[in-house]
Amino acid sequence: MNINPRRTPLIAGNWKMNLDHLQAIAFVQKLAWNLKDAGHDFTAVEVAVFPPFTDLRSVQTLVSADKLPLAFGAQDLSAADSGAYTGEISGAFLAQLECQYVIIGHSERRTLHNETDEQVGAKVTAALKHNLVPLICVGESAEDLAIAGPSAVPVAQLRAALAGVTHAADIVVAYEPVWAIGSGQAATPEQAEQVAAALRGVLADTLGQDVADKTRILYGGSVKSGNIAAFMREPNVDGALVGGASLDIPEFSSIIRYHKHVGL
Ligand SMILES: O=C(CO)COP(=O)(O)O
DSSP states (O other): OEEEEEEOOOEEEOOOOOOOOOHHHHHHHHHHHHHHHTOOTHHHHHHHHEOOOGGHHHHHHHHTTTTOOOEESHHHHHHHHSSSSSTOOOHHHHHHHTTTTOOOOOOHHHSSOOOOOOHHHHHHHHHHHHHHHEEEOOOOOOOHHHOOOSSSHHHHHHHHTTTTOOOOOOOOEEEOGGTTOOOOOOOOOOHHHHHHHHHHHHHHHHHHHHHHHOOOOEEESOOOOOTHHHTTSSSOOOEEEESSSSHHHHHHHHHHHHHHHHHH
């Protein structure tokens, strides 16, 4: 179990391209009620949602009006601040919408949009410039795993993502093996721990031991209520980035409340 008092566990829901802004309002309201009814302690396990860009203003308005204890963020941002970048969204705009986090380098951006390690690094720098916490995704494909073993690619991706980070930054890292995303075949807790420990080593190397000790490293890839507790028992795993299961309120609530159903 993660007993490091400096790292509050984070359960994050990446909605991907699901739920329009009306559905988002209903969903966030229900999720907050469900967790409140269950007596969830948001200071013990932080909860964040990552809706599509078009939902963010609605989510912001709801969270602010109802003072919901939920964090939210975007699924990507532009490396640029403004200008001739059709279709892109600036970190400045996200900051104006009170986003706390922004996902960067998700494998679906890397594979479907050919995002490079350099672009990921530039986006991390842009996020920090706008006081957004970058949630940096790294992870190997099945082919990488066969060729280079479990840690090599995620470690190289994290080094590249942090290349422009010079100060002790507030960041979150998510280890998401590409082969585990949406496949129903999660990594084992031992595999996740091995890579998370290697990633913490990169953080210590690049940003110092203090940052490494306080930075949360999440696991993502086919996380469900039935397997979350085993991941959370690993000392270097501080939470989860959940895709499909984050769209089902009872299931996502059950993941958030992992410590209740297993007595952790
Ligand atoms: O990509 C993911 C979260 O960013 C994981 O997705 P699934 O939980 O659907 O496997």
